[in-house]
Amino acid sequence: MTLADRLLLFVSITGIVLLAYVTWQPSAYADRVEIISPSGRKIVSLRHDKTFFVTGALGKSELRIKGERIRFVTSPCQTKFCIHQGWASHSGDLRVCLPNKVSLRLLGSSSQFDSLTF
Amino acid sequence: MIRIPSRSHIALFLLLVVVLLVSACSKKPQLYRGSVFTFGTIVDYSIASPDPALAKRAIEAIQQDLDYMHVAFHAWHPGPLGRVNQLLKTTAFFTANPSVLPLIKESRQLSILSQGLFNPAIGNLIRAWGFQRDLGPAGMAPPDASVIQSWLAKKPGMTDIIIKNIQMRSTNPAVRLDLGAVAKGYAMERIIQHLQDLGIKNVILNAGGDIKAIGHHPDGRPWYVGITHPRQKGAVLAGLDVMPGESVFTSGDYERFFMYKGKRYNHIIDPRTGYPASHTQSVTVITPSATLADAASTALFVAGPAQWPAIAKAMHIDYVLLVDAHGNAEATPAMLKRLKQINPTLKIRSRSLP
DSSP states (O other), X not given: OOHHHHHXXXXXXXXHHHHHHHHOOOOOBOSEEEXXXXXXXXXXXXXXXXXXXXXXXXXXXXXXXXXXXXXXXXXXSSSOHXXXXXXXXXXXXXXXXXXXXXXXXXXXXXXXXXXXXX | OOOOOOHHHHHHHHHHHHHHHHHHHHHOOEEEXXXXXXXXXXXXXXXXXXXXXXXXXXXXXXXXXXXXXXXXXXXXXXXXXXXXXXXXXXXXXXXXOTTTHHHHHHHHHHHHHTTTSXXXXXXXXXXXXXXXXXXOSTTOOOOOHHHHHHHHHHOOOGGGEEEETTEEEESOTTOBOOOTTTHHHHHHHHHHHHHHHHTOOEEEEEEXXXXXXXXXXXXXXXXXXXXXXXXSTTOEEEEEEEOTTOEEEEEESSSSEEEETTEEEESOBOTTTSSBOOSEEEEEEEESOHHHHHHHHHHHHHHHHHHHHHHHHHTTOOEEEEEETTSOEEEOHHHHHHOBSOOTTOOEEEOOOO
8 A cells, every 4th residue: 555545545534534523413302202002192291200101002011201211111011122122312213012002202393493482 | 646745744634633623522512401490380491502511500590590580479479579469458658679679660661561451460360260379270260250340340450550769559459460471571581681691692491481592503593493383282383583682472372271161261361351361372472572572472362363463563563473262373474474384284364563
């Protein structure tokens, strides 16, 4: 590899790093979660940490909100896939427990609006 | 022929890259978002600051200032305003508490400007309707018609209050102040001033749905806010850019109300009839002063579809969006120009001020 090749390689890598730095945008963060269960649809704020239950088709799913994220903690389903999906933290993220018919979709008014007047 | 750069040139180039990266990192303001429970509501803040310690001081200031003003301006808990109300009943001159006197003075002027539709002297009427309580709406019922007629006969208004320097009195013992329709706006003005004194240049505050912003988003664009649909949960009517220093306030019938025998009774009482104004679902106004925006959104809600343009003109409000009881929307031409992403289910009629 000649010195010119090395220089070209260096400039290319530096350019890629700089471009990534300049253009990278964090994913849209969410501030609410839409919870759908057999009892209906409700919107819950992610601003306040808490643990609560939602009753599904099989029984109660335990949900935890922490640091503007939400996850399934316990579930009456057999697969526990919903728990293994872990935390949902970005607008549009979806966590579903199909057997218990409970779904969580994160909503990010913040991804579009900085604030809402009401 | 390619000229090979010398080692010193490469070193210089590397140094330049490092300096650029470091300067880019150190100057970019971060967005600090969160909320505090105060002033009887949730206050959301988004502070753009390059200094985490400064942002922390600002958040503490928001909490402390609002806690203090919440006690001072509370309409039914014991405190400075409560004491003023006790003394107003005597109709004799007294020295007003300095924590509430400036707000009372400003409220008096705004009430006159609104032709009495914003009337903070109706504390007794609001209490009769049951809206001066810490509990939820369960069990609430309208007051007896005779109670309202008796209150209307006394006609308490802000012009009954006489202020001389630091002393004040009421010529009407029926005056009881409830500053709920203006105190939040006034408090937000004071907080923004405090944050600016601390060195904060870019912040958007949302106190229970009422917004005041300075500066812009860390991305360099204006703060962008949505106007909530008064009937469709989770939907917005439209979005708009908030210019630095502007306040966006909405008065609606859907946040505080009770249902009685299938009828909705909201908390915005028309001082002319003694009953909640039922011709309007929501009014959104934009103006620099949060105090004016707070009072004006209430006054225009009370004015309703028939009168809002005249009252908006009297109060010098150029940007108004009103949704009436049937869901029909109308806005000033100036407001229409600013609305973006208008809800496709909504047709907004343009209505000029007289």
